[in-house]
Amino acid sequence: xxxxxxxxxxxxxxxxxxxxxxxxxxxxxxxxxxxxxxxxxxxxxxxxxxxxxxxxxxxxxxxxxxxxxxxxxxxxxxxxxxxxxxxxxxxxxxxxxxxxxxxxxxxxxxxxxxxxxxxxxxxxxxxxxxxxxxxxxxxxxxxxxxxxxxxxxxxxxxxxxxxxxxxxxxxxxxxxxxxxxxxxxxxxxxxxxxxxxxxxxxxxxxxxxxxxxxxxxxxxxxxxxxxxxxxxxxxxxxxxxxxxxxxxxxxxxxxxxxxxxxxxxxxxxxxxxxxxxxxxxxxxxxxxxxxxxxxxxxxxxxxxxxxxxxxxxxxxxxxxxxxxxxxxxxxxxxxxxxxxxxxxxxxxxxxxxxxxxxxxxxxxxxxxxxxxxxxxxxxxxxxxxxxxxxxxxxxxxxxxxxxxxxxxxxxxxxxxxxxxxxxxxxxxxxxxxxxxxxxxxxxxxxxxxxxxxxxxxxxxxxxxxxxxxxxxxxxxxxxxxxxxxxxxxxxxxxxxxxxxxxxxxxxxxxx
Numbered sequence: 001x002x003x004x005x006x007x008x009x010x011x012x013x014x015x016x017x018x019x020x021x022x023x024x025x026x027x028x029x030x031x032x033x034x035x036x037x038x039x040x041x042x043x044x045x046x047x048x049x050x051x052x053x054x055x056x057x058x059x060x061x062x063x064x065x066x067x068x069x070x071x072x073x074x075x076x077x078x079x080x081x082x083x084x085x086x087x088x089x090x091x092x093x094x095x096x097x098x099x100x101x102x103x104x105x106x107x108x109x110x111x112x113x114x115x116x117x118x119x120x121x122x123x124x125x126x127x128x129x130x131x132x133x134x135x136x137x138x139x140x141x142x143x144x145x146x147x148x149x150x151x152x153x154x155x156x157x158x159x160x161x162x163x164x165x166x167x168x169x170x171x172x173x174x175x176x177x178x179x180x181x182x183x184x185x186x187x188x189x190x191x192x193x194x195x196x197x198x199x200x201x202x203x204x205x206x207x208x209x210x211x212x213x214x215x216x217x218x219x220x221x222x223x224x225x226x227x228x229x230x231x232x233x234x235x236x237x238x239x240x241x242x243x244x245x246x247x248x249x250x251x252x253x254x255x256x257x258x259x260x261x262x263x264x265x266x267x268x269x270x271x272x273x274x275x276x277x278x279x280x281x282x283x284x285x286x287x288x289x290x291x292x293x294x295x296x297x298x299x300x301x302x303x304x305x306x307x308x309x310x311x312x313x314x315x316x317x318x319x320x321x322x323x324x325x326x327x328x329x330x331x332x333x334x335x336x337x338x339x340x341x342x343x344x345x346x347x348x349x350x351x352x353x354x355x356x357x358x359x360x361x362x363x364x365x366x367x368x369x370x371x372x373x374x375x376x377x378x379x380x381x382x383x384x385x386x387x388x389x390x391x392x393x394x395x396x397x398x399x400x401x402x403x404x405x406x407x408x409x410x411x412x413x414x415x416x417x418x419x420x421x422x423x424x425x426x427x428x429x430x431x432x433x434x435x436x437x438x439x440x441x442x443x444x445x446x447x448x449x450x451x452x453x454x455x456x457x458x459x460x461x462x463x464x465x466x467x468x469x470x471x472x473x474x475x476x477x478x479x480x481x482x483x484x485x486x487x488x489x490x491x492x493x494x495x496x497x498x499x500x501x502x503x504x505x506x507x508x509x510x511x
Contacts, residue, residue, distance in 0.1 A: 005187070005253040005278055006310055007445045008045035008093070009342075009435060010349045014318050015052055015074055016060065017389045018352055020401035027389070027400070029075035033086050035392075038417065042355060042428075043435035046093040048189050048255075050318060052080070053099075056106050058158035059371060061097075062191065063104035067176045077183075084184040095253065096180055098188035100173050101195045102159040110160050114147045124152035124163050124198060131204045132230045133221045135259070136372055140230070154195050154230065154259075156371060164196040164239060174246055181246075187253035187278075193240070194258050194271065197233035205229050219379065231259060232267060240276045247278075255312070256280040266301065272309040279312050279347055286320045290327040292457040292476035299459060303345060303449060313341045316351035322386045325360035332505035335430055335494050336474050339507050342434045343463065343472050345449040353390055355431040356420050360385045361410050369407060393418040430494070437492055437509070443468040455481050458502065471510040475502035485510055 019031030029052065039047065051061030054071045061071070070080050084094050103110055112119040129141035129150045134157075141150035142157045152161045162169055177188065205225040207213065213224045240254075247254050256277045258268040268280040282305060285298045302311050315337050316323055327333050334357050341348045352358075363384045368374055373382015388407045393399030393416055398409040420426035438444045447465035454460035457477035463470045470491070473483045481502050488499065488510035495506030502508065 010046045010048055011044040012048045012351045014050045014387050017387055023402045025401055025403045025405045026073055029079045029083050033083050036086055036090055040090040048095050051097045056104055059156055062099050063159045064099050065104040065106045068179050093186035095187040096185055099191040101192050102161045105158045114144055121166050122163055122169050123160050125149040126202055130202045135222055165200055181250040189255045191257055192259040193256040194232050196239055197235035199229035203229045244275055253278045266305045269305045269309050281312050281314055295476055296459050311346035313344050313346040313348045315341055316354050318387055319383055322360035331357055336505055336507050338431055339494055342438050355428055356415050357427045361388045391416045443470055453484055457481050474507040478504045
């Protein structure tokens with residue numbers, strides 16, 4: 001079976017914010033169809049769609065009310081089928097967001113469970129709440145007056161956790177996955193998959209006694225305990241094996257999002273294997289501040305953790321501030337991170353808009369949509385700033401819509417697709433060139449990696465495959481440095497750099 005995913009470049013679309021075809025201020029599936037040629041020209045192989053299922057949108061689609069349908073705000077099943085077909089014509093695959101740890105409180109399963117119906121045990125109930133805490137803050141248990149018991153929600157109270165220990169639940173989720181496989185999708189990104197299995201005795205989690213737990217726990221209770229009974233359970237592995245068996249029948253990929261509040265978390269690789277998931281996300285780089293040594297250490301740790309497996313290279317997504325917020329406004333940094341993403345060993349994931357350097361936008365309190373931002377403001381303003389509409393042109397609302405969008409756009413810069421199409425030196429053209437380079441050199445998507453000795457401000461590594469060898473040298477700092485390279489031919493460069501000298505925030509590839 002061809003491991004197509006190993007050689008693919010993935011592109012995450014947040015559907016609400018990609019392109020609005022019907023001018024209601026919200027992006028939709030037809031809008032994605034109309035912009036497929038942009039992705040084709042970029043060189044994308046597979047689109048990951050954030051949730052498009054019917055939902056009351058308490059957490060913007062991550063609270064699903066029906067799994068085998070499309071929310072009317074995004075379109076219909078027929079339009080979804082057309083998207084799959086039109087993408088396939090362009091040799092682009094589609095994967096969906098599999099949100100299987102929890103549903104919406106409005107899902108028929110939960111409504112039945114609340115009434116002690118046939119699905120009474122499809123969710124996790126407890127007459128007395130234990131000490132488990134929610135990722136969204138506070139207790140992970142909420143009292144239900146009809147059932148007269150507490151239900152578990154690892155996230156918002158509107159997102160009750162499914163009881164994965166129930167055999168019928170496991171069968172039903174597999175049926176849902178097969179429904180979509182048969183419609184032509186090529187896999188799932190599994191939302192917080194490592195939370196599926198819980199200790200059935202509901203044992204209290206032990207308290208953390210380190211500095212992060214003791215101090216951080218006052219403001220955010222989720223991090224003041226070790227989540228050994230509500231996450232990363234041994235019962236998870238049989239679940240993943242069943243998912244993998246089904247996926248293999250359709251040559252589909254399973255990509256796991258490992259829930260992680262510990263910045264040194266490195267268990268993601270444990271869930272990758274021939275009978276488990278194909279890929280998992282490792283978020284250490286996303287947690288890393290712009291410090292050359294720390295970025296270098298994060299990249300090296302990633303490769304070490306996935307030494308015998310294939311890692312993912314992720315520098316942005318819908319849950320983290322955009323690069324401009326985390327790493328500063330200097331575009332040179334985003335350029336060298338683009339090169340890093342597309343030359344490190346692993347499968348690259350590009351978040352929509354990063355190919356044009358879409359900035360993180362500060363959202364006024366009155367305009368905050370994210371429930372987490374509303375709850376924790378002013379300490380945390382939420383995730384809206386990384387979910388703002390794609391900027392296509394200099395028209396009103398940046399060409400995203402003719403109506404005021406659900407989140408604001410920023411048009412005070414040259415960060416639009418139209419402007420960058422006309423500028424050969426733009427970051428959009430850089431992404432295209434890097435993707436073309438990656439695809440034209442098998443060593444960059446198939447080769448092994450060896451770290452080379454370099455200064456603390458730089459990252460130097462060699463990709464090698466049979467007789468092909470490419471050396472990558474990246475200056476992560478604001479000062480000029482020398483490279484460890486003695487000879488070779490520069491086949492690609494970012495900024496002013498030669499074989500021996502790298503100016504600030506520049507890079508070279510040498511064959």
